[in-house]
Amino acid sequence: MATDSPRRTLAALGLSPRKSLGQNFLADPNVARKIVGLAQKYPPPYLEIGPGLGALTSCLAEAGAPVVAVEVDRGLATYLRNRFSGGSVEIVEADFLNVPAKEWRRRFPEGGTVLGNLPYSLSSPIVLRLIELRDRFPRTILMLQREVVDRLCAGPGGKEYGILSVYLGVLAEARKEFVVRRACFYPAPDVDSAVMSVRFAGEYSEALVAALRTVVRAAFAHRRKTLRNAPVPFLPGGAGQWCELLLAAGIDPAGRAEEVLPAAYLALARAFAGM
Numbered sequence: 001m002a003t004d005s006p007r008r009t010l011a012a013l014g015l016s017p018r019k020s021l022g023q024n025f026l027a028d029p030n031v032a033r034k035i036v037g038l039a040q041k042y043p044p045p046y047l048e049i050g051p052g053l054g055a056l057t058s059c060l061a062e063a064g065a066p067v068v069a070v071e072v073d074r075g076l077a078t079y080l081r082n083r084f085s086g087g088s089v090e091i092v093e094a095d096f097l098n099v100p101a102k103e104w105r106r107r108f109p110e111g112g113t114v115l116g117n118l119p120y121s122l123s124s125p126i127v128l129r130l131i132e133l134r135d136r137f138p139r140t141i142l143m144l145q146r147e148v149v150d151r152l153c154a155g156p157g158g159k160e161y162g163i164l165s166v167y168l169g170v171l172a173e174a175r176k177e178f179v180v181r182r183a184c185f186y187p188a189p190d191v192d193s194a195v196m197s198v199r200f201a202g203e204y205s206e207a208l209v210a211a212l213r214t215v216v217r218a219a220f221a222h223r224r225k226t227l228r229n230a231p232v233p234f235l236p237g238g239a240g241q242w243c244e245l246l247l248a249a250g251i252d253p254a255g256r257a258e259e260v261l262p263a264a265y266l267a268l269a270r271a272f273a274g275m
């Protein structure tokens, strides 16, 4: 049975899957190879987030690819260090969200490619962190809950389109690659997963990205209301100034956040930041 292997490995290690860390281990080697095949379209070295029992890591290691894998679970990190010692894989025991950017600059002086089967509860913070790190890691292959991938890759006009879809729509090309059924994991989660690729493109200053975050958050704060009613405490001129900025960006203040294209949000951020 496809789910036997992680179960047996964990039992041999005296470990159990930790729900709090989103530990649903990939138990289907074909899916692992497919994900790693996508990552290998992009240049090494690789940063793997949450290697777990090494389902993806081992495919990269077999190919001799240089990998830094960051795992927060001490028991798993110890297991992985033993398993991959002497090869091309380095294990870092840490919370990915707490590793400072300068550490990644040191370890990846020329940049690299990210891959990971992410803990679902941390999908949004990890994607936001990868947006911050996009200069260092311009290419990313991620497995997430299927609905989250649908949201991240969504275009305007529907309820799936939200804050993160706008960020990725402006800063990247995000694409849903394929669906992975829940039965491919041990333990099986309650939902299916999907793999997505993200290629960051374009050069945007941190100031412009910060402005984008401010205006997009305001726009989506009350998504059922029209844009003119968005909360804008960051504008000294209040709603009047907001409507001027919307019009300057070609956005109808009587429209709703989910109808606005990423490019129009970028224009709004430029108008707000005076860029």
Ligand code: SAM
Residues within 6 Å of the ligand: 021, 022, 023, 024, 025, 026, 027, 049, 050, 051, 052, 053, 054, 055, 056, 070, 071, 072, 073, 076, 094, 095, 096, 097, 116, 117, 118, 119, 120, 122
């Ligand atoms: N990559 C493995 C696989 O595909 O079987 C494991 C995937 S499992 C969904 C998520 C992994 O991320 C777990 O090993 C978990 O311990 C690890 N993890 C959870 N939170 C983390 C964090 N903040 N930083 C690094 N790893 C984390």
